[in-house]
Amino acid sequence: MSMTLQLVPELETKVRDAAKRDGIGPDVYVAKVLERHLHKQALIVSELEANLLAQINLGLSAQDWRRYYQLREKLEDETLQIDEHAELIRITDRIEIANAQRIEALIKLAALRRTTLDMLMDEFGLRPSANV
Known part of the structure; x- marks a missing residue:
């Protein structure tokens, strides 16, 4: 899937600089950042769900x-x-x-x-x- 993002100039500069530091292209950098963020969100949801299930099972x-x-x-x-x-x-x-x-x-x-x-x-x- 292909996606085009519109970034404000300041953010675009930060992305390009960070990608350059990592030695990768901006598109790869953005994909990696998004993947890490989404994985972290999934872990947070899983932890919350586990806590709720523990509360449900208390008795x-x-x-x-x-x-x-x-x-x-x-x-x-x-x-x-x-x-x-x-x-x-x-x-x-x-x-x-x-x-x-x-x-x-x-x-x-x-x-x-x-x-x-x-x-x-x-x-x-x-x-x-x-x-x-």
């Missing part, structure tokens, strides 16, 4: 989930003690906060990938649960 430990379900069962059986009720509320609050943070990360990731939240959730097999 309670298996032990906390077991305790949550034990307490829920006691609640349904009406055998939940007062201190256990407070514990259930604390765990439920942590679940809600984690889910809100997960949704926020999903929204950012959907925007980064230029897709909708629904499509991204489908891609990840995520659907709201009626249990929590």
